Amino acid sequence: MPTFVSKGPMITTWYRFLERFIKIKNKNVALLSKVTLDQTLFAPSFIAIFFTAQGMMERKSRNQILEQLESVAYTLSSAYATERAVAINAVLKACMQLIPCKIPSLVADFSAQAVVNLILHKNFPDDPIVGEEDSGDLRGESGKPLRLRVLELTNTVLDSPIDEEELLQAIDRGSYGGGSKGRMWTLDPIDGTKGFLRGEQYAICLALIIDGIVQLGVVGCPNLPVDHEQPDGEKGCLFIAVKNQGAFQRSLSSTDEKPVRFADVSSPESASFCESTEAAHSNHDNATKIAALLGITKPPVRMDSQCKYCSVSRGDANIYLRLPVQEGYEEKIWDHASGSLLVEEAGGKVSDLYGKALDFSLGRTLKSNVGVIVAHPNIHAKVLEAVQTVCNE
Ligand SMILES: Nc1ncnc2c1ncn2[C@@H]1O[C@H](COP(=O)(O)O)[C@@H](OP(=O)(O)O)[C@H]1O
Numbered sequence: 107m108p109t110f111v112s113k114g115p116m117i118t119t120w121y122r123f124l125e126r127f128i129k130i131k132n133k134n135v136a137l138l139s140k141v142t143l144d145q146t147l148f149a150p151s152f153i154a155i156f157f158t159a160q161g162m163m164e165r166k167s168r169n170q171i172l173e174q175l176e177s178v179a180y181t182l183s184s185a186y187a188t189e190r191a192v193a194i195n196a197v198l199k200a201c202m203q204l205i206p207c208k209i210p211s212l213v214a215d216f217s218a219q220a221v222v223n224l225i226l227h228k229n230f231p232d233d234p235i236v237g238e239e240d241s242g243d244l245r246g247e248s249g250k251p252l253r254l255r256v257l258e259l260t261n262t263v264l265d266s267p268i269d270e271e272e273l274l275q276a277i278d279r280g281s282y283g284g285g286s287k288g289r290m291w292t293l294d295p296i297d298g299t300k301g302f303l304r305g306e307q308y309a310i311c312l313a314l315i316i317d318g319i320v321q322l323g324v325v326g327c328p329n330l331p332v333d334h335e336q337p338d339g340e341k342g343c344l345f346i347a348v349k350n351q352g353a354f355q356r357s358l359s360s361t362d363e364k365p366v367r368f369a370d371v372s373s374p375e376s377a378s379f380c381e382s383t384e385a386a387h388s389n390h391d392n393a394t395k396i397a398a399l400l401g402i403t404k405p406p407v408r409m410d411s412q413c414k415y416c417s418v419s420r421g422d423a424n425i426y427l428r429l430p431v432q433e434g435y436e437e438k439i440w441d442h443a444s445g446s447l448l449v450e451e452a453g454g455k456v457s458d459l460y461g462k463a464l465d466f467s468l469g470r471t472l473k474s475n476v477g478v479i480v481a482h483p484n485i486h487a488k489v490l491e492a493v494q495t496v497c498n499e
């Protein structure tokens with residue numbers, strides 16, 4: 107109703123005003139000036155008037171109208187800018203505490219979850235977290251030695267130190283069951299535990315999911331070369347994606363971000379694919395058969411953790427296959443949320459073995475999906491066909 111009453115006359119008057127007062131001869135400069143004035147003066151004022159009028163007609167209180175204006179302004183500004191900054195800071199801190207020396211994987215896992223959960227809770231106290239770990243093994247007398255080591259490591263990166271009880275509470279903030287409504291974060295404090303133990307690839311993976319849709323993903327890869335072409339060069343990357351805002355990479359040592367894109371590939375024969383190092387997590391035999399069917403001649407790139415999603419996102423490989431080994435295994439949302447958004451924002455396509463989109467709204471696992479297939483949109487359908495042929499044999 108307010109739109110109907112106000113929009114027509116206001117817009118007409120505004121454009122008449124622009125025509126009358128912008129007297130620049132150069133047509134392009136004139137157009138640019140009008141667009142600038144339109145976007146900086148008219149659009150914000152119009153939106154404010156529109157929502158105020160709407161609120162008054164709906165008999166909203168002054169505070170309710172102000173709240174709505176604030177939320178609209180927030181949406182129109184860079185969406186999730188605060189969440190992005192907080193998530194980067196949390197993942198960076200978790201990466202930094204793990205790099206300096208060799209740390210037992212359990213200590214690393216608990217400490218990374220504590221650090222990220224503490225930072226999330228401080229900034230977004232109402233947001234629930236679906237984290238991989240819980241504090242069970244750290245409690246009581248039997249858990250004391252491990253608890254003290256985790257506490258010591260955690261406090262190395264916090265601005266103000268915490269005590270044992272705060273540590274346990276922080277870890278257990280990751281106990282949320284997930285679901286389809288509202289905001290939640292999902293965290294894998296050390297994804298690729300086997301890679302971490304071998305001193306190879308692992309990742310700290312954090313994602314924001316709203317109403318079942320992944321909106322933000324940050325993946326820290328402390329051992330991944332910054333440049334795939336220079337495997338002995340600088341190591342340690344951070345990958346960041348916000349829905350509809352693209353995918354970016356930076357090194358752990360710099361704040362400069364550069365966009366990442368899937369490598370263009372027109373046919374599967376020229377593609378390369380990656381898969382888990384662990385044969386227990388992805389069926390290597392089936393992957394070999396699929397590669398043969400597609401005419402792929404390059405050997406698989408085997409790597410632990412969501413570093414695989416990062417690698418394909420920046421074009422190091424073209425396909426990522428995660429083929430079920432164990433019937434009934436349900437993939438965990440923290441193993442895929444940030445990586446899958448990164449791939450999509452880099453121009454790739456993600457589905458399960460049956461071509462279904464990954465569904466993050468069903469709790470802590472992807473219970474309606476089987477396996478994961480990632481490829482450039484040009485070849486995704488062909489890859490899927492080969493996967494189905496082999497897996498249905
Ligand atoms: N049978 C199985 N099939 C697929 N994934 C499995 C699995 N058993 C464990 N995983 C998951 O595989 C993840 C590692 O994947 P990858 O092999 O690609 O590095 C593990 O994460 P964590 O290492 O965080 O425990 C774990 O959640």
Ligand SMILES: [Mg+2]
Pocket residue numbers: 294296297298440441
């Ligand atoms: Mg994991």
